[in-house]
Amino acid sequence: MNDTDSSVFRYSIAFITILGVSYGLILLMAIIGNLIVITTVLWHPCMKTVINILICNLSVADLLCAIFVLPMNFLQSITKEWLYGEILCRSTPYLQGVSVCTSIMTLTVVAFDRYVAICHPLHRILNISKATSIISMIWILSAILLLPWALYYRTEMDNNHTKIVCVQAWPDNADERDYFIFVIFIMCYIIPLFLISCFYFAIASRIYKRANANSNETQSKRIPLIKLSSGGISRTKSIRIVKMLAIVVVTFAVSWLPLYIVFIFLYYSDKNKWSPQFLNVLFDYLIPIFQLISASNSCINPWIYCLYSQTYRDGFRNVIICKKATLNDRTKTSLSISDKTRRITTNRVVTTV
Numbered sequence: 323m324n325d326t327d328s329s330v331f332r333y334s335i336a337f338i339t340i341l342g343v344s345y346g347l348i349l350l351m352a353i354i355g356n357l358i359v360i361t362t363v364l365w366h367p368c369m370k371t372v373i374n375i376l377i378c379n380l381s382v383a384d385l386l387c388a389i390f391v392l393p394m395n396f397l398q399s400i401t402k403e404w405l406y407g408e409i410l411c412r413s414t415p416y417l418q419g420v421s422v423c424t425s426i427m428t429l430t431v432v433a434f435d436r437y438v439a440i441c442h443p444l445h446r447i448l449n450i451s452k453a454t455s456i457i458s459m460i461w462i463l464s465a466i467l468l469l470p471w472a473l474y475y476r477t478e479m480d481n482n483h484t485k486i487v488c489v490q491a492w493p494d495n496a497d498e499r500d501y502f503i504f505v506i507f508i509m510c511y512i513i514p515l516f517l518i519s520c521f522y523f524a525i526a527s528r529i530y531k532r533a534n535a536n537s538n539e540t541q542s543k544r545i546p547l548i549k550l551s552s553g554g555i556s557r558t559k560s561i562r563i564v565k566m567l568a569i570v571v572v573t574f575a576v577s578w579l580p581l582y583i584v585f586i587f588l589y590y591s592d593k594n595k596w597s598p599q600f601l602n603v604l605f606d607y608l609i610p611i612f613q614l615i616s617a618s619n620s621c622i623n624p625w626i627y628c629l630y631s632q633t634y635r636d637g638f639r640n641v642i643i644c645k646k647a648t649l650n651d652r653t654k655t656s657l658s659i660s661d662k663t664r665r666i667t668t669n670r671v672v673t674t675v
Contacts (some may be wrong), residue, residue, distance in 0.1 A: 352388035362637030403485035558655030
């Protein structure tokens, strides 16, 4: 390890430059992308739906992580000791934890909303008012669940009394481990991903069964029904939305999994049996790289929305050129279909997914 300054920096100039450019690009893309998503939803009247309000909340959480956490993660990675004070030592991991917990809970609610919309179209539970209340509860619950990190992170001298470090100082090491495993990993990662998987599996099963049913019936009997999905969205668009949301979930899970695996390994292995070379590689290179991968999740989602949604692409373009969003022909068609479906649903005629 070639240090540019043995008293401060952990890496060579080349590696610091690579990390700096990577974090800078992620930060820039996260701020621009998530701000545009939020602005698009606020500007575009037809975008103010339950699903888009939840997506907007996801962008708020990612934006929070990008602005307040990513710079500190980079600075912490390149320096040998913590130079940024007690307040940032406590607030940085706390805000990151709240952001991640809020994101995965929001994704769970999104999956549930899509499940109800497609599998039980006549029993819609969420509206914008309820979605807003749920979002508030998600933030409050996340803030409460992550309070131990705000309480137990602190600055102190390392074991050699040569430098200041920012670490968790629980009364018992077992409590720290149990909190991470049962709250951070299981409650804020495994359980939500399991629920999301169940919802999307049910959606996929429903779509597959409907496709088979349609293939066995005459086209003349199915024409009035197959063009619309439960929420006034075409079947093709409904499937595309589900694919988009599933990719968002997969990218979240994959980007955070390496870091979770490393921390579980740290909690349950005997560090005294590790060689100094392995420790150097783990703490100086693997963990910073895994932190960078997890940080990248805060900038990915807006570009996934652009890839799969023409409405978001139109909204992005309108925001970039500072033009108040207007309804294009495709959106007008979507709205007219939605109005027609509401009338059909009112008369208790079930539309297919």
